[in-house]
Amino acid sequence: MSxxxxxxxxxxxxRDSDGRQRSxxxxxxxxxxxxxGALHEHEPLERGSRGDDHGARDGVYAYRTTAGARWRYVxxxxxxxxxxxxxxxxxxxxxxARRRVVEQIERGEVxxxxxxxxxxxxxxxxxxxxxxxxxxxxxxxxxxxxxxxPVLGELPLGQISVEDVRRMISDxxxxxxxxxxxxxxxxxxxxxxVVCLNAAVEDGLIARNPALRVERLPAAHIEREYLRxxxxxxxxxxxxxxxxxxxxxxxxxxxxxxxxxxxxxxDVDLEPTGGLVTVYRSRKRETIGxxxxxxxxxxEIGPGLARVLADQLARRAELDGASDxxxxxxxxxxxxxxxxxxxxxxxxxxAPLDRTTVSREWHKQALADAELRDMPLHSLxxxxxxxxxxxxxxxxxVQRQLGHSDIATTERYYGHLERHVLAAGAVATEEAIxxxxxxx
Numbered sequence: 516m517s518x519x520x521x522x523x524x525x526x527x528x529x530r531d532s533d534g535r536q537r538s539x540x541x542x543x544x545x546x547x548x549x550x551x552g553a554l555h556e557h558e559p560l561e562r563g564s565r566g567d568d569h570g571a572r573d574g575v576y577a578y579r580t581t582a583g584a585r586w587r588y589v590x591x592x593x594x595x596x597x598x599x600x601x602x603x604x605x606x607x608x609x610x611x612a613r614r615r616v617v618e619q620i621e622r623g624e625v626x627x628x629x630x631x632x633x634x635x636x637x638x639x640x641x642x643x644x645x646x647x648x649x650x651x652x653x654x655x656x657x658x659x660x661x662x663x664x665p666v667l668g669e670l671p672l673g674q675i676s677v678e679d680v681r682r683m684i685s686d687x688x689x690x691x692x693x694x695x696x697x698x699x700x701x702x703x704x705x706x707x708x709v710v711c712l713n714a715a716v717e718d719g720l721i722a723r724n725p726a727l728r729v730e731r732l733p734a735a736h737i738e739r740e741y742l743r744x745x746x747x748x749x750x751x752x753x754x755x756x757x758x759x760x761x762x763x764x765x766x767x768x769x770x771x772x773x774x775x776x777x778x779x780x781x782d783v784d785l786e787p788t789g790g791l792v793t794v795y796r797s798r799k800r801e802t803i804g805x806x807x808x809x810x811x812x813x814x815e816i817g818p819g820l821a822r823v824l825a826d827q828l829a830r831r832a833e834l835d836g837a838s839d840x841x842x843x844x845x846x847x848x849x850x851x852x853x854x855x856x857x858x859x860x861x862x863x864x865x866a867p868l869d870r871t872t873v874s875r876e877w878h879k880q881a882l883a884d885a886e887l888r889d890m891p892l893h894s895l896x897x898x899x900x901x902x903x904x905x906x907x908x909x910x911x912x913v914q915r916q917l918g919h920s921d922i923a924t925t926e927r928y929y930g931h932l933e934r935h936v937l938a939a940g941a942v943a944t945e946e947a948i949x950x951x952x953x954x955x
Contacts, residue, residue: 518544518551527551575609588613628720632675633668635720639711648804658707662687667708672715677725680708684729691732698732705731739928740890741897742766744905753884758877760827761845761868762895764792767820769899769917772892773797774806776868780831781840783824789817792824794918798867812918834865843867897928904932 518527525547528538541547574589578601586609587601603609628635636659644652666683667675687701705726712724742750747766754762764775770792777798784791795811796803806812816824827844834846846865874892882889900913914925 518547573610574613575606577606588616590616628672630672630720631668632670632672633664635672635715636664636668636711639714643714649799649802650804654703655707655710658704659711662704663708663711673721675712675721675725677728680705680726680729684732688732698734702731702734705729734927739897740888740894741901742887742890742894744902746885746887747898747902749885750881750887753881755877755880757847757868758873758881760823761873762878762881763820763823765892765895766898766902767816768792768814769896769903769913770794770814771797771807771896772870772873773799776843776845776870776873777803778844779840780828780842780844783828783844785821785825787818787821789815790821790824792816798870806918808918808920810918812915814916900925900929901932904929 518525525541525544526538527541527547527550528536529551539550541550575586576589577584577586579585585601586603586606587599588603588609589597589599590613591597600609600612603612640652640656640659643655647655662683666686667679670679684701684705687696687704690696691698691701709724709726712721712726715721716724751759751762751766761775764770764778765772768775774794774797777796778792778794782793782795784793791813793811793813794806797806798804831842831844831846843865845868847868878892878895879889896917900917903913903916904910910922910925910930913929914922917925919925
Protein backbone atom coordinates (compact mmCIF):
# COMPACT_ATOMS: atom_id res chain seq x y z
CA MET A 516 0.00 0.00 0.00
CA SER A 517 1.08 3.56 -0.57
CA UNK A 518 -0.16 7.04 0.23
CA UNK A 519 1.12 9.92 -1.92
CA UNK A 520 0.30 13.30 -3.44
CA UNK A 521 -1.14 13.01 -6.97
CA UNK A 522 -2.86 15.53 -9.29
CA UNK A 523 -3.69 18.06 -6.61
CA UNK A 524 -4.96 15.52 -4.06
CA UNK A 525 -3.92 12.58 -1.91
CA UNK A 526 -4.16 9.09 -3.42
CA UNK A 527 -4.08 5.71 -1.69
CA UNK A 528 -3.05 2.69 -3.79
CA UNK A 529 -3.30 -0.99 -2.86
CA ARG A 530 -3.85 -4.41 -4.38
CA ASP A 531 -7.05 -6.31 -3.65
CA SER A 532 -7.44 -10.04 -3.06
CA ASP A 533 -7.37 -10.70 -6.83
CA GLY A 534 -4.06 -8.90 -7.24
CA ARG A 535 -5.65 -5.97 -9.09
CA GLN A 536 -4.28 -2.47 -8.53
CA ARG A 537 -6.88 -0.28 -6.81
CA SER A 538 -6.78 3.41 -5.86
CA UNK A 539 -8.88 6.07 -4.16
CA UNK A 540 -8.35 9.82 -3.89
CA UNK A 541 -8.92 12.14 -0.92
CA UNK A 542 -8.95 15.90 -0.51
CA UNK A 543 -6.72 15.92 2.60
CA UNK A 544 -3.66 13.96 3.72
CA UNK A 545 -5.33 13.15 7.05
CA UNK A 546 -8.27 11.40 5.34
CA UNK A 547 -5.89 9.48 3.06
CA UNK A 548 -3.68 8.32 5.97
CA UNK A 549 -6.73 7.22 7.94
CA UNK A 550 -8.02 5.15 5.02
CA UNK A 551 -4.54 3.68 4.43
CA GLY A 552 -4.35 2.67 8.08
CA ALA A 553 -7.74 0.96 7.88
CA LEU A 554 -6.57 -1.07 4.89
CA HIS A 555 -3.53 -2.25 6.83
CA GLU A 556 -5.80 -3.53 9.58
CA HIS A 557 -7.62 -5.77 7.03
CA GLU A 558 -4.98 -7.47 4.89
CA PRO A 559 -6.34 -8.86 1.59
CA LEU A 560 -6.78 -12.61 1.38
CA GLU A 561 -4.09 -14.44 -0.48
CA ARG A 562 -5.12 -15.22 -4.06
CA GLY A 563 -5.69 -18.85 -4.85
CA SER A 564 -5.81 -19.94 -1.21
CA ARG A 565 -8.29 -22.57 -0.08
CA GLY A 566 -10.04 -23.70 3.10
CA ASP A 567 -9.91 -21.25 5.97
CA ASP A 568 -8.37 -18.55 3.77
CA HIS A 569 -11.53 -18.43 1.63
CA GLY A 570 -9.58 -18.21 -1.64
CA ALA A 571 -10.62 -18.43 -5.29
CA ARG A 572 -12.05 -21.66 -6.72
CA ASP A 573 -14.03 -22.15 -9.98
CA GLY A 574 -14.73 -18.46 -10.49
CA VAL A 575 -15.58 -17.70 -6.83
CA TYR A 576 -13.30 -15.35 -4.87
CA ALA A 577 -13.14 -14.13 -1.29
CA TYR A 578 -12.21 -10.61 -0.26
CA ARG A 579 -12.13 -8.72 3.02
CA THR A 580 -14.14 -5.67 3.94
CA THR A 581 -14.38 -3.63 7.11
CA ALA A 582 -17.46 -5.73 7.93
CA GLY A 583 -15.61 -9.03 7.42
CA ALA A 584 -15.10 -11.57 4.65
CA ARG A 585 -17.29 -11.44 1.56
CA TRP A 586 -17.42 -13.50 -1.64
CA ARG A 587 -17.93 -12.67 -5.29
CA TYR A 588 -18.18 -14.67 -8.50
CA VAL A 589 -16.87 -14.08 -12.01
CA UNK A 590 -18.70 -15.37 -15.08
CA UNK A 591 -18.25 -14.98 -18.85
CA UNK A 592 -21.30 -13.47 -20.53
CA UNK A 593 -22.85 -14.45 -23.87
CA UNK A 594 -20.80 -11.81 -25.73
CA UNK A 595 -17.50 -13.17 -24.36
CA UNK A 596 -16.88 -10.42 -21.79
CA UNK A 597 -16.54 -11.11 -18.07
CA UNK A 598 -18.65 -9.73 -15.29
CA UNK A 599 -18.60 -10.10 -11.53
CA UNK A 600 -21.09 -9.86 -8.72
CA UNK A 601 -19.96 -9.10 -5.18
CA UNK A 602 -21.37 -9.01 -1.67
CA UNK A 603 -22.22 -12.67 -0.93
CA UNK A 604 -22.00 -13.57 2.76
CA UNK A 605 -20.77 -17.14 2.13
CA UNK A 606 -18.83 -19.06 -0.48
CA UNK A 607 -21.80 -21.41 -1.00
CA UNK A 608 -24.16 -18.49 -1.74
CA UNK A 609 -21.74 -17.08 -4.32
CA UNK A 610 -21.19 -20.51 -5.90
CA UNK A 611 -24.93 -21.28 -6.12
CA ALA A 612 -25.65 -17.90 -7.69
CA ARG A 613 -22.85 -18.38 -10.22
CA ARG A 614 -24.10 -21.85 -11.12
CA ARG A 615 -27.61 -20.53 -11.82
CA VAL A 616 -26.26 -17.75 -14.06
CA VAL A 617 -24.00 -20.14 -15.98
CA GLU A 618 -26.91 -22.51 -16.58
CA GLN A 619 -29.08 -19.67 -17.84
CA ILE A 620 -26.33 -18.52 -20.23
CA GLU A 621 -25.83 -22.07 -21.53
CA ARG A 622 -29.57 -22.45 -22.13
CA GLY A 623 -29.62 -19.14 -23.99
CA GLU A 624 -31.91 -17.53 -21.45
CA VAL A 625 -29.51 -14.68 -20.68
CA UNK A 626 -27.92 -12.50 -23.35
CA UNK A 627 -25.75 -9.46 -23.06
CA UNK A 628 -25.39 -6.45 -25.32
CA UNK A 629 -24.31 -2.88 -24.65
CA UNK A 630 -26.50 -1.50 -27.46
CA UNK A 631 -29.50 0.62 -26.55
CA UNK A 632 -32.86 0.10 -28.23
CA UNK A 633 -32.36 3.29 -30.26
CA UNK A 634 -29.01 2.05 -31.58
CA UNK A 635 -30.38 -1.34 -32.54
CA UNK A 636 -33.54 0.18 -34.05
CA UNK A 637 -31.57 2.45 -36.40
CA UNK A 638 -29.53 -0.51 -37.65
CA UNK A 639 -32.52 -2.82 -37.96
CA UNK A 640 -34.83 -0.42 -39.82
CA UNK A 641 -32.19 0.29 -42.45
CA UNK A 642 -31.37 -3.41 -42.75
CA UNK A 643 -35.02 -4.20 -43.45
CA UNK A 644 -35.51 -1.53 -46.14
CA UNK A 645 -34.60 -3.75 -49.15
CA UNK A 646 -36.98 -6.49 -48.01
CA UNK A 647 -40.14 -4.46 -47.37
CA UNK A 648 -42.69 -2.73 -49.52
CA UNK A 649 -42.13 1.03 -49.48
CA UNK A 650 -45.36 1.70 -47.58
CA UNK A 651 -44.63 -1.02 -45.01
CA UNK A 652 -41.13 0.32 -44.36
CA UNK A 653 -42.50 3.85 -44.05
CA UNK A 654 -45.09 2.67 -41.49
CA UNK A 655 -42.35 0.96 -39.44
CA UNK A 656 -40.21 4.09 -39.57
CA UNK A 657 -43.06 6.29 -38.34
CA UNK A 658 -43.89 3.86 -35.49
CA UNK A 659 -40.28 3.92 -34.35
CA UNK A 660 -39.67 7.65 -34.71
CA UNK A 661 -42.91 8.82 -33.08
CA UNK A 662 -43.69 6.19 -30.46
CA UNK A 663 -41.00 3.55 -29.82
CA UNK A 664 -37.66 5.35 -29.73
CA PRO A 665 -38.91 8.29 -27.59
CA VAL A 666 -39.98 5.82 -24.87
CA LEU A 667 -37.58 2.88 -25.14
CA GLY A 668 -34.64 4.45 -26.95
CA GLU A 669 -32.32 4.98 -23.97
CA LEU A 670 -32.91 1.55 -22.43
CA PRO A 671 -30.25 -1.12 -22.99
CA LEU A 672 -31.70 -3.63 -25.41
CA GLY A 673 -31.23 -6.54 -23.02
CA GLN A 674 -32.95 -4.73 -20.15
CA ILE A 675 -36.29 -4.00 -21.83
CA SER A 676 -38.88 -5.82 -19.75
CA VAL A 677 -42.49 -6.81 -20.19
CA GLU A 678 -43.41 -4.05 -17.74
CA ASP A 679 -41.58 -1.45 -19.86
CA VAL A 680 -43.64 -2.44 -22.89
CA ARG A 681 -46.89 -2.59 -20.90
CA ARG A 682 -46.19 0.87 -19.49
CA MET A 683 -45.69 2.22 -23.00
CA ILE A 684 -48.94 0.67 -24.26
CA SER A 685 -50.77 2.00 -21.19
CA ASP A 686 -49.57 5.53 -21.94
CA UNK A 687 -50.67 5.16 -25.56
CA UNK A 688 -54.04 3.83 -24.38
CA UNK A 689 -54.53 7.12 -22.53
CA UNK A 690 -54.08 8.89 -25.87
CA UNK A 691 -56.68 6.56 -27.39
CA UNK A 692 -59.11 7.51 -24.61
CA UNK A 693 -58.40 11.18 -25.38
CA UNK A 694 -59.11 10.43 -29.08
CA UNK A 695 -55.62 11.62 -30.05
CA UNK A 696 -54.66 8.29 -31.66
CA UNK A 697 -56.60 5.22 -32.77
CA UNK A 698 -56.43 1.83 -31.08
CA UNK A 699 -55.31 0.38 -34.41
CA UNK A 700 -52.32 2.76 -34.42
CA UNK A 701 -51.28 1.53 -30.96
CA UNK A 702 -51.65 -2.11 -31.98
CA UNK A 703 -49.65 -1.50 -35.16
CA UNK A 704 -46.91 0.08 -33.05
CA UNK A 705 -46.83 -2.95 -30.76
CA UNK A 706 -46.67 -5.18 -33.84
CA UNK A 707 -43.67 -3.22 -35.13
CA UNK A 708 -41.91 -3.63 -31.77
CA VAL A 709 -42.58 -7.38 -31.82
CA VAL A 710 -41.03 -7.71 -35.28
CA CYS A 711 -37.98 -5.65 -34.26
CA LEU A 712 -37.32 -7.56 -31.03
CA ASN A 713 -37.86 -10.89 -32.79
CA ALA A 714 -34.94 -9.89 -35.01
CA ALA A 715 -32.89 -9.06 -31.88
CA VAL A 716 -33.56 -12.58 -30.59
CA GLU A 717 -32.45 -14.06 -33.92
CA ASP A 718 -29.31 -11.90 -33.79
CA GLY A 719 -28.48 -13.41 -30.41
CA LEU A 720 -28.68 -10.07 -28.58
CA ILE A 721 -31.59 -10.90 -26.27
CA ALA A 722 -32.86 -14.23 -24.98
CA ARG A 723 -36.58 -13.63 -25.43
CA ASN A 724 -38.96 -11.02 -26.79
CA PRO A 725 -40.75 -9.18 -23.95
CA ALA A 726 -43.28 -7.60 -26.34
CA LEU A 727 -44.81 -10.99 -27.13
CA ARG A 728 -46.37 -11.12 -23.67
CA VAL A 729 -48.18 -7.78 -23.99
CA GLU A 730 -51.81 -7.82 -25.07
CA ARG A 731 -53.09 -5.65 -27.87
CA LEU A 732 -55.82 -3.11 -27.24
CA PRO A 733 -59.33 -4.30 -28.13
CA ALA A 734 -60.27 -3.17 -31.61
CA ALA A 735 -62.80 -0.37 -31.65
CA HIS A 736 -66.10 -1.12 -33.37
CA ILE A 737 -66.40 1.02 -36.48
CA GLU A 738 -69.55 1.34 -38.55
CA ARG A 739 -68.17 1.15 -42.08
CA GLU A 740 -69.95 3.35 -44.55
CA TYR A 741 -71.09 1.96 -47.90
CA LEU A 742 -73.55 2.64 -50.71
CA ARG A 743 -76.94 1.00 -50.36
CA UNK A 744 -78.27 -0.95 -53.33
CA UNK A 745 -80.49 1.88 -54.57
CA UNK A 746 -77.61 4.36 -54.26
CA UNK A 747 -75.21 2.47 -56.51
CA UNK A 748 -76.89 3.54 -59.82
CA UNK A 749 -77.04 7.16 -58.60
CA UNK A 750 -73.34 7.13 -57.88
CA UNK A 751 -72.34 5.52 -61.19
CA UNK A 752 -74.50 7.87 -63.22
CA UNK A 753 -72.72 10.82 -61.57
CA UNK A 754 -69.20 9.56 -62.41
CA UNK A 755 -67.23 11.37 -65.12
CA UNK A 756 -66.68 9.25 -68.23
CA UNK A 757 -63.01 8.54 -67.60
CA UNK A 758 -63.70 7.34 -64.06
CA UNK A 759 -66.91 5.33 -64.50
CA UNK A 760 -65.35 2.05 -65.79
CA UNK A 761 -62.99 2.03 -62.81
CA UNK A 762 -65.86 2.83 -60.42
CA UNK A 763 -67.88 -0.09 -61.78
CA UNK A 764 -64.90 -2.42 -61.26
CA UNK A 765 -64.43 -1.23 -57.67
CA UNK A 766 -68.11 -1.78 -56.80
CA UNK A 767 -68.52 -5.09 -58.63
CA UNK A 768 -65.25 -6.73 -57.52
CA UNK A 769 -64.48 -5.18 -54.13
CA UNK A 770 -60.89 -4.51 -55.17
CA UNK A 771 -58.78 -2.01 -53.32
CA UNK A 772 -58.03 1.06 -55.40
CA UNK A 773 -54.32 0.14 -55.40
CA UNK A 774 -55.19 -3.27 -56.87
CA UNK A 775 -57.52 -1.87 -59.54
CA UNK A 776 -54.99 0.74 -60.71
CA UNK A 777 -52.38 -2.03 -61.10
CA UNK A 778 -54.58 -4.19 -63.35
CA UNK A 779 -53.14 -5.10 -66.74
CA UNK A 780 -54.92 -6.05 -69.93
CA UNK A 781 -53.80 -9.66 -69.48
CA ASP A 782 -55.45 -9.89 -66.06
CA VAL A 783 -58.94 -9.83 -67.62
CA ASP A 784 -60.51 -13.05 -68.92
CA LEU A 785 -63.98 -12.37 -70.37
CA GLU A 786 -66.76 -14.77 -71.28
CA PRO A 787 -70.34 -14.20 -72.52
CA THR A 788 -71.67 -15.05 -69.06
CA GLY A 789 -69.10 -13.06 -67.12
CA GLY A 790 -65.50 -13.98 -66.54
CA LEU A 791 -62.59 -13.54 -64.17
CA VAL A 792 -60.33 -10.70 -63.14
CA THR A 793 -57.12 -11.88 -61.51
CA VAL A 794 -55.50 -9.64 -58.90
CA TYR A 795 -51.73 -10.12 -58.92
CA ARG A 796 -50.32 -6.80 -57.71
CA SER A 797 -51.07 -3.33 -56.32
CA ARG A 798 -49.85 0.14 -57.25
CA LYS A 799 -47.78 1.82 -54.55
CA ARG A 800 -46.75 5.46 -54.42
CA GLU A 801 -43.56 4.92 -56.33
CA THR A 802 -43.83 1.51 -57.94
CA ILE A 803 -45.83 -1.68 -58.43
CA GLY A 804 -45.76 -4.17 -55.57
CA UNK A 805 -47.56 -7.18 -54.17
CA UNK A 806 -51.08 -7.25 -52.82
CA UNK A 807 -51.74 -6.60 -49.14
CA UNK A 808 -51.81 -10.33 -48.37
CA UNK A 809 -48.91 -11.10 -50.76
CA UNK A 810 -51.19 -13.53 -52.62
CA UNK A 811 -53.03 -13.35 -55.91
CA UNK A 812 -56.74 -14.10 -56.24
CA UNK A 813 -59.32 -14.46 -58.98
CA UNK A 814 -62.54 -12.44 -58.71
CA GLU A 815 -65.70 -13.67 -60.41
CA ILE A 816 -67.59 -11.03 -62.42
CA GLY A 817 -71.03 -11.00 -64.01
CA PRO A 818 -72.04 -10.27 -67.63
CA GLY A 819 -72.72 -6.59 -66.89
CA LEU A 820 -69.18 -5.85 -65.73
CA ALA A 821 -67.83 -8.09 -68.51
CA ARG A 822 -69.43 -5.74 -71.06
CA VAL A 823 -67.96 -2.71 -69.26
CA LEU A 824 -64.48 -4.25 -69.36
CA ALA A 825 -64.87 -5.25 -73.03
CA ASP A 826 -65.62 -1.60 -73.84
CA GLN A 827 -62.61 -0.54 -71.76
CA LEU A 828 -60.34 -2.89 -73.67
CA ALA A 829 -61.65 -1.47 -76.94
CA ARG A 830 -60.97 2.09 -75.75
CA ARG A 831 -57.45 1.09 -74.74
CA ALA A 832 -56.81 -0.22 -78.22
CA GLU A 833 -58.11 3.03 -79.74
CA LEU A 834 -56.12 5.18 -77.32
CA ASP A 835 -52.64 3.94 -78.19
CA GLY A 836 -53.12 0.69 -80.03
CA ALA A 837 -52.27 -1.21 -76.85
CA SER A 838 -52.42 -4.96 -77.32
CA ASP A 839 -49.63 -5.95 -74.94
CA UNK A 840 -51.02 -8.05 -72.13
CA UNK A 841 -48.72 -6.19 -69.72
CA UNK A 842 -50.15 -2.76 -70.59
CA UNK A 843 -52.14 -0.96 -67.86
CA UNK A 844 -55.91 -1.44 -68.09
CA UNK A 845 -56.88 2.00 -66.75
CA UNK A 846 -54.96 5.00 -68.09
CA UNK A 847 -55.45 8.72 -68.54
CA UNK A 848 -57.01 9.62 -71.89
CA UNK A 849 -55.64 12.18 -74.36
CA UNK A 850 -56.63 15.76 -73.53
CA UNK A 851 -58.89 17.57 -75.95
CA UNK A 852 -58.67 20.98 -74.28
CA UNK A 853 -56.31 22.79 -71.95
CA UNK A 854 -58.28 22.18 -68.76
CA UNK A 855 -59.42 18.68 -69.68
CA UNK A 856 -58.43 15.54 -67.84
CA UNK A 857 -55.68 13.34 -69.24
CA UNK A 858 -52.36 13.64 -71.06
CA UNK A 859 -51.27 15.65 -74.04
CA UNK A 860 -50.98 13.69 -77.30
CA UNK A 861 -47.28 14.53 -77.52
CA UNK A 862 -46.33 12.92 -74.21
CA UNK A 863 -46.14 9.34 -75.53
CA UNK A 864 -47.86 6.33 -73.99
CA UNK A 865 -50.76 7.04 -71.62
CA ALA A 866 -49.91 7.05 -67.92
CA PRO A 867 -51.90 5.07 -65.32
CA LEU A 868 -54.66 6.88 -63.46
CA ASP A 869 -53.51 8.91 -60.47
CA ARG A 870 -54.86 7.59 -57.16
CA THR A 871 -55.15 11.04 -55.60
CA THR A 872 -57.14 12.33 -58.58
CA VAL A 873 -59.49 9.37 -58.31
CA SER A 874 -60.11 9.56 -54.57
CA ARG A 875 -60.08 13.31 -53.93
CA GLU A 876 -61.60 14.61 -57.15
CA TRP A 877 -63.61 12.15 -59.21
CA HIS A 878 -65.02 10.10 -56.30
CA LYS A 879 -65.87 13.19 -54.22
CA GLN A 880 -67.45 14.87 -57.25
CA ALA A 881 -69.63 11.82 -57.96
CA LEU A 882 -70.91 11.76 -54.35
CA ALA A 883 -71.68 15.47 -54.46
CA ASP A 884 -73.44 15.32 -57.84
CA ALA A 885 -75.52 12.34 -56.69
CA GLU A 886 -76.34 14.20 -53.45
CA LEU A 887 -75.00 11.30 -51.37
CA ARG A 888 -73.29 11.49 -47.98
CA ASP A 889 -69.52 11.80 -47.90
CA MET A 890 -67.48 8.61 -47.58
CA PRO A 891 -63.93 7.51 -48.45
CA LEU A 892 -63.15 5.77 -51.72
CA HIS A 893 -62.46 2.55 -49.77
CA SER A 894 -66.19 2.46 -48.99
CA LEU A 895 -66.74 1.08 -52.49
CA UNK A 896 -65.02 -2.13 -51.29
CA UNK A 897 -67.50 -2.29 -48.41
CA UNK A 898 -70.29 -1.58 -50.91
CA UNK A 899 -69.30 -4.69 -52.88
CA UNK A 900 -69.39 -6.87 -49.76
CA UNK A 901 -72.76 -5.50 -48.65
CA UNK A 902 -74.23 -6.03 -52.13
CA UNK A 903 -73.04 -9.64 -52.30
CA UNK A 904 -74.56 -10.42 -48.90
CA UNK A 905 -77.81 -8.64 -49.77
CA UNK A 906 -78.05 -10.86 -52.86
CA UNK A 907 -77.91 -13.98 -50.68
CA UNK A 908 -74.24 -14.92 -51.06
CA UNK A 909 -72.40 -16.49 -48.14
CA UNK A 910 -69.62 -15.01 -46.04
CA UNK A 911 -67.30 -17.62 -47.57
CA UNK A 912 -68.04 -16.18 -51.02
CA VAL A 913 -67.34 -12.66 -49.74
CA GLN A 914 -64.09 -13.81 -48.14
CA ARG A 915 -62.82 -15.31 -51.38
CA GLN A 916 -63.86 -12.36 -53.51
CA LEU A 917 -62.21 -9.82 -51.18
CA GLY A 918 -59.12 -11.95 -50.58
CA HIS A 919 -59.31 -12.05 -46.77
CA SER A 920 -56.82 -14.50 -45.27
CA ASP A 921 -59.42 -16.02 -42.94
CA ILE A 922 -63.17 -16.03 -42.49
CA ALA A 923 -62.87 -14.38 -39.06
CA THR A 924 -61.85 -11.11 -40.70
CA THR A 925 -64.86 -11.23 -43.01
CA GLU A 926 -67.15 -12.09 -40.10
CA ARG A 927 -65.82 -9.19 -38.03
CA TYR A 928 -66.36 -6.65 -40.81
CA TYR A 929 -69.51 -7.89 -42.49
CA GLY A 930 -71.15 -10.60 -40.38
CA HIS A 931 -73.88 -8.22 -39.25
CA LEU A 932 -74.89 -7.71 -42.90
CA GLU A 933 -75.65 -11.38 -43.55
CA ARG A 934 -79.37 -10.70 -43.33
CA HIS A 935 -80.59 -13.66 -45.37
CA VAL A 936 -79.04 -16.19 -42.98
CA LEU A 937 -80.43 -14.44 -39.90
CA ALA A 938 -83.87 -14.02 -41.46
CA ALA A 939 -84.01 -17.64 -42.60
CA GLY A 940 -82.98 -18.78 -39.13
CA ALA A 941 -85.69 -16.72 -37.47
CA VAL A 942 -88.39 -18.00 -39.84
CA ALA A 943 -87.24 -21.61 -39.44
CA THR A 944 -87.36 -21.27 -35.64
CA GLU A 945 -90.93 -19.95 -35.66
CA GLU A 946 -92.03 -22.70 -38.04
CA ALA A 947 -90.49 -25.37 -35.81
CA ILE A 948 -92.31 -23.98 -32.77
CA UNK A 949 -95.59 -23.91 -34.72
CA UNK A 950 -95.19 -27.52 -35.82
CA UNK A 951 -94.49 -28.63 -32.26
CA UNK A 952 -97.65 -26.89 -31.02
CA UNK A 953 -99.74 -28.42 -33.80
CA UNK A 954 -98.61 -31.95 -32.93
CA UNK A 955 -99.93 -31.52 -29.40
